[in-house]
Amino acid sequence: MLTLYDFMGSGNGYKVRLLLAQLGVPYRLVECDILKGETRTPEFLKKNANGRIPTLQLENGTHLAESDAILWYLAEGTPFAPADRLQRAQTLQWMFFEQYSHEPNIAVARFWRHFLTKLSPLQELDLPERMAKGYAALGVMEQHLARHPFFVGERYGLADIALYGYTHVAGEGGFNLDAYPHTNAWLARVASQPGHVTMDHKS
Amino acid sequence: MLTLYDFMGSGNGYKVRLLLAQLGVPYRLVECDILKGETRTPEFLKKNANGRIPTLQLENGTHLAESDAILWYLAEGTPFAPADRLQRAQTLQWMFFEQYSHEPNIAVARFWRHFLTKLSPLQELDLPERMAKGYAALGVMEQHLARHPFFVGERYGLADIALYGYTHVAGEGGFNLDAYPHTNAWLARVASQPGHVTMDHKS
Numbered sequence: 001m002l003t004l005y006d007f008m009g010s011g012n013g014y015k016v017r018l019l020l021a022q023l024g025v026p027y028r029l030v031e032c033d034i035l036k037g038e039t040r041t042p043e044f045l046k047k048n049a050n051g052r053i054p055t056l057q058l059e060n061g062t063h064l065a066e067s068d069a070i071l072w073y074l075a076e077g078t079p080f081a082p083a084d085r086l087q088r089a090q091t092l093q094w095m096f097f098e099q100y101s102h103e104p105n106i107a108v109a110r111f112w113r114h115f116l117t118k119l120s121p122l123q124e125l126d127l128p129e130r131m132a133k134g135y136a137a138l139g140v141m142e143q144h145l146a147r148h149p150f151f152v153g154e155r156y157g158l159a160d161i162a163l164y165g166y167t168h169v170a171g172e173g174g175f176n177l178d179a180y181p182h183t184n185a186w187l188a189r190v191a192s193q194p195g196h197v198t199m200d201h202k203s
Numbered sequence: 204m205l206t207l208y209d210f211m212g213s214g215n216g217y218k219v220r221l222l223l224a225q226l227g228v229p230y231r232l233v234e235c236d237i238l239k240g241e242t243r244t245p246e247f248l249k250k251n252a253n254g255r256i257p258t259l260q261l262e263n264g265t266h267l268a269e270s271d272a273i274l275w276y277l278a279e280g281t282p283f284a285p286a287d288r289l290q291r292a293q294t295l296q297w298m299f300f301e302q303y304s305h306e307p308n309i310a311v312a313r314f315w316r317h318f319l320t321k322l323s324p325l326q327e328l329d330l331p332e333r334m335a336k337g338y339a340a341l342g343v344m345e346q347h348l349a350r351h352p353f354f355v356g357e358r359y360g361l362a363d364i365a366l367y368g369y370t371h372v373a374g375e376g377g378f379n380l381d382a383y384p385h386t387n388a389w390l391a392r393v394a395s396q397p398g399h400v401t402m403d404h405k406s
Contacts, residue, residue, distance in 0.1 A: 049343045050304060064292055066299035073292035089267055089276035092295075096269035099303050101253060122328050129325065140252045 002027040003057040004203070005047065007034045009115065011107055011165035012067035013054040014199045019074055019161055021203075022195040029203045035115060067165075068095040071158050080157050090152045094159035097140070098166075105134035107166040110173030131174065138180055141167070145182035149189060156193050164190045169199065205230040206260040207406070208250065210237045212318065214310055214368035215270035216257040217402045222277055222364055224406075225398040232406045238318060270368075271298040274361050283360050293355045297362035300343070301369075308337035310369040313376030334377065341383055344370070348385035352392060359396050367393045372402065 004020070004027050006013035020027055032038040032053050040051045048055040048065040056064045056073075064070050072095075075081040082088050109130045112123050119127065141163065144151065151159035168187055170177060177184055190196070207223070207230050209216035223230055235241040235256050243254045251258040251268040259267045259276075267273050275298075278284035285291050312333045315326050322330065344366065347354065354362035371390055373380060380387055393399070 049346050050300060050340075058289070062289065064289075064296060066296045066303070068299050069292050069295035072295050073288065076288055076291070085276065085279055086261070086265065086267075088279070089272050092272035092275050093267060093269045096271050096299070096302055097253060099299055100269070100307075104303075104307065122332065125325050125328060137253075143252050 002059065003030060004028070005030050005032050005039075005044070005055040005057070006053050007032055007039075008200060008202075010034070010053060011110075011169060011199070012103070015067050015161050015165040016054045016056065016070050016074070017201055017203070018164070018197055019071055019080060019158075021197040021201060022080070022193070023074060023078060024195070025074065027203050068099060068158075068162055071095075071161060075158050080161070082153050082157060084153070087153045091157065091159045094151045095162045097137070098162045101133070101140070102137040102163065103166055105130045105137060106170050106173055106175060108173075109134055109175070110166065110169060113174055114172040134170070134173070134175055138167070138170070138175065138177070138183060141186075142180045142183050145186045150186070156190065160186075160190050205262065206233060207231070208233050208235050208242075208247070208258040208260070209256050210235055210242075211403060211405075213237070213256060214313075214372060214402070215306070218270050218364050218368040219257045219259065219273050219277070220404055220406070221367070221400055222274055222283060222361075224400040224404060225283070225396070226277060226281060227398070228277070230406050271302060271361075271365055274298075274364060278361050283364070285356050285360060287356070290356045294360065294362045297354045298365045300340070301362075301365045304336070304343070305340040305366065306369055308333045308340060309373050309376055309378060311376075312337055312378070313369065313372060316377055317375040337373070337376070337378055341370070341373070341378065341380070341386060344389075345383045345386050348389045353389070359393065363389075363393050 004016060006029060008031060034053065038044065039053055045051055047063045050065060052065060054067050054070060056070045058064060064073055082091060109127060112119055148154060150156050151163065207219060209232060211234060237256065241247065242256055248254055250266045253268060255268060257270050257273060259273045261267060267276055285294060312330060315322055351357060353359050354366065
């Protein structure tokens with residue numbers, strides 16, 4: 001059986017839990033409290049030298065890290081991953097956009113505001129730039145969703161799961177989505193997909 | 204023919220130019236000076252709403268963004284991308300590691316130190332943390348390379364190209380690689396691959 005090392009407050013972890021639920025794949029969940037440094041212990045670093053959740057242990061004992069690489073592994077050959085070469089690349093385009101332009105701003109602002117009791121001087125100074133870049137990423141999404149119901153191939157798939165993870169909790173980072181109607185409509189479409197589960201879902 | 208929009212100083216762009224050279228695929232190069240905002244013009248934003256190079260225009264006119272998604276598109280079905288499912292996921296694991304834990308620290312520190320004449324107060328305050336996180340990423344690579352000649356499947360491929368892009372110019376960001384012998388040996392192995400070109404290579 002698969003074992004997923006995860007933290008329930010993580011949107012990156014939630015992406016994996018959401019896909020596993022929609023695939024109907026059973027797994028064992030091991031919760032790691034990142035606020036207590038539980039992914040930086042010598043034991044955990046043997047599983048993932050980069051010290052992060054989610055980390056997925058496969059049935060042969062191999063550990064796979066990086067949420068979007070885990071999603072790709074799980075989805076290959078299923079309807080959640082496109083069969084077309086260009087659509088596969090477009091899926092990865094949105095997943096890399098998510099990890100480079102979206103998550104470091106929206107998820108990090110949410111982490112600072114939602115999970116920390118006090119920001120460091122660097123975080124205080126950095127927060128306005130993270131907010132501006134987060135809104136810019138939301139703007140790129142809004143522009144795309146004005147013309148398409150989903151991110152790739154006009155159907156629900158991996159790119160939607162990857163971007164839903166932190167977009168649906170952007171409010172916890174202080175982002176106001178009122179001016180993003182197409183994004184709000186997409187959030188509702190994703191939440192209405194068969195087998196959808198919420199962020200607090202455990203296997 | 205493919206058209207690549209690129210900036211010659213970009214490691215992200217170089218990754219794509221390196222793979223295109225090794226694949227022997229001809230392309231038209233259009234240089235965009237990111238220091239002059241040439242990727243944020245209304246015309247460029249029609250090609251890539253996120254306003255970044257590299258952006259690849261395919262023969263059918265579609266534009267593909269995100270360096271590692273472009274690499275994936277170009278490499279599918281070639282020896283540079285693994286055929287094995289787990290190795291494909293491990294390749295993506297290292298590519299997402301590169302874009303999340305490596306590039307935002309090593310490439311950003313390099314950009315600030317190598318291309319800007321003066322840092323902002325936020326950049327000045329942020330630089331030590333970027334350096335620390337950059338060295339941490341180099342440490343994760345070093346640990347892996349102590350046991351493996353390349354990142355995935357014991358052979359040269361996409362993950363190596365993705366990580367080589369900015370690791371080989373980390374010195375321009377102020378990173379000293381003397382304490383990373385396995386990484387230095389890997390840099391030399393990558394540079395000795397058939398068809399290797401340097402960062403200033405144009406099509």
